Amino acid sequence: MASSFERYQKRRLISSYFSVILSIFLVLFLLGSLGLFLINSEKISNNFRENIPMSLYFKDKATPDDLAKFEETLKTAPYIKDFKFVHKDSAAVEQQEVIGEDFVHFLGFNPLQNSYDIHFNGEYVIKDSIKEIELTFKENELIEDVVYDQQLVELVNENITKITFWVLVISAVFAFISFLLINSSLRLSVYSKRFIIKTMQMVGATKSFIRKPFIWTSVKLGMIGSILAIIGVLAIAYYADSKFPTLLILEDTQSLFIVCGGIFIVGIIITYISTFFATQRFLNLKSDDLY
Missing domain, CATH: 3.30.70.3040 (Alpha-Beta Plaits)
Structure with missing residues (x-):
């Protein structure tokens, strides 16, 4: 009976971790793709202009x-x-x-x-x-x-300006949504361990001691999700380079490094902040409020 319960708990834990990694991957992949577009927006716009x-x-x-x-x-x-x-x-x-x-x-x-x-x-x-x-x-x-074609020149430049503006707006919106999604996933993960947190607190463990394993676990999940997102963004860059070889996206290693480095750092920062506040919330709850 105990072994069956342990297997159930293990499956639930793995499922929780998988959902966190998936959320981090999807959000950071989308943000990374938008970031790659923004960094190379001048190249993309010049590619259209140079064909006139x-x-x-x-x-x-x-x-x-x-x-x-x-x-x-x-x-x-x-x-x-x-x-x-x-x-x-x-x-x-x-x-x-x-x-x-x-x-x-x-x-x-x-x-x-x-x-x-x-x-x-x-x-x-x-x-x-x-x-x-x-x-x-x-x-x-x-x-x-x-x-x-003078009208085409004006039309291309107007559309490039509009597209760049809306991509910036969309990037900001998705950055906010990404924080909410990842924060919700991590809070659910911490919520499932709220009784363990309170038990550790009742036997005298300090808040920083209790937070540390939760934060470290979340940061590791953030790293895994970030690495998967980086692989996805590199695949997008490779595909774009094969379709539009004049853009030379893969040869611009500095831009790729900035995007990939940004994805990795954002993944760590978001998971750290979200887990810190999630654990802090349950550490401050009274025992009766846990139910």
Whole structure:
């Protein structure tokens, strides 16, 4: 009978520990994922901005030497990520494949122009900067036209600002919820041992002596939950890196260290504080109140 009761108590204890670890893991995993997003938000936003092209169309009087000189200026410009020269004959072939007709033969000449397709570094793809770059290009008398999607630039920047703001708000809300969830799980774990706490107190054990094993056990559970959350966040980082290799998330070891270190420290701090106040509450209760 005693052995059966002991097995029941052991199963209940393991179940209690498992629920605490699961709560810590889920909450810290979510917070860590949001933290990883926030730290890499600039990279993510720049990745979207850098995919917005600008096309420069040159007049027919622009000679190969003129184009070569212009290309040299592009190579040295700090705002240029990459560029590609599109010869008007190549553009005509591509256009013929799209529309399915040989319009050059029909017109008797190629109406298209030599052009450069340019992608900028992300920090320059904002309204004021890209407008200034556009005006600089238009000062070149050899350039016929400068074309880019101005509305898309504004839309991307507005959405990035909104997303960043709401991620910060959501992170703060989840940080608060995480504390409540972990605190509730730990309080339930301590609640199941309230009679043991009171018995130890009645035989003369000090409050710090009684708290120590509870806090140490909770901190160990916090460490386990934190390590599982770190593994989950690293898996998310690996997945994101495989889908968006230009972000180089795994290569940014400093950011990963900050996120993983933050998860581990938060897991320890929350479990320590929650267990301290939970045990303190039962230590201050009278024996009659335990029921």
